[in-house]
Amino acid sequence: SPSICQQYVASLLSPVRAKRRDAIILHYMDAVLVCASTDSKLQHTLDLAVKVLTSAGFQLQEDKVQRMPPWKYLDLEIAKLEINCNPKTLAALHSFCGSLNWVRPWLGLTNEDLDPLFNLLKGERELASPRELTPEAKTVIKKVHKALSERQAH
Template sequence: DQWPLKGEWLEQAHELVQELLQLGHIVPSTSPWNTPIFLIPKKSGKWRLLQDLRAINAVMAPMGALQLGTPNPTMILDSWHLKVIDLKDCFFTIHLHPEDCVPFAFSVPVINNDRPMQWFHWVVLPQGMKNSPTLCQIVVSEALSNICKTYDSIMLYHYMDDILLAVETESSLSQVFDSLVAKLQRYGLQIATEKVQSLPPWRYLGWKLLDSHVYPQSIRLATTVSTLNDLQKLLRTINWLRPLLGITTHELSPLFSLLKGNPEL
């Protein structure tokens, strides 16, 4: 059942649903499935709509992670020319098969109960579905594969929707970048043009890159843990630091075992 949404929260839910309808991310539905939605206010003043898909994830076969970790940019050759690229709303540019849309349905209460509740389901990868990251990786990898074959002398790293392109000469960088953009567009993937980084310092997956040096970005390690969510944030940071410090997965296993609890705590 849908959790209660009242006042401003309900009004915002209706506004966000209308935006998602106009963007083609959801459609009206008669699905027998229904899992709750909730809203998160952002610091910018905007709101974010999320769906609680734990019940769906529990009966879904996991595809597993395709990448065991993040790529290390220290492998890039000295003085090569770089671009850091961020894909825009990657999940929302990848469509579900029509037969797979039905479980991702949700309902929205109407103001003052003056008509039946509205029912919708996602037609693109939903945020919170456990296989969405893996499917995103598959699509992005497929889109970039021919670029590497065409330009075999470049270095091209990607992790989820973050792409790092390194080319020996500046003139070649422009040519490869244009080809990369065209290839991504053929797969329906869009570049967030305002986030493209063409000049140093480049920031990529927690690293700061200069022309001939690579540094980890400043890291804030929150050691006060009072909730399960605090622990998740701490372990996310430690997991990123693990390759730098030589910490093994086995050594972290006692901490990760603590995650087996109620994620709402």
């Protein structure tokens, strides 16, 4: 079950998170994102996370490890200084907002910070219905860009 998988991986990564409080480790199912403020902190945290997961029997696919931007995590594409997002439909906006919900706490953003984006989900319910970013929503995306640019990720 997905929730059991989430809990199990969280329990495995918990000691790494405790040891490396200066880094961020996000996971969802088989996707793990490791962020830190310097390359050396990042490499150390990544090494610890990989060791813990492989010791528990998980297999790391080296070709899936992303060391250069842009990094892809869930439906986000994280570039060195930006997140590439300009959702044109309700479906794309829904996916983007869902992904932001996962990383929001680690970026120091609140639900209220993201409200201008979430408000765009209201209205027409057809997934293909067009959406256009408001000036307020564009400001939110800039805030997300800033938070992401202060992190390094693999």
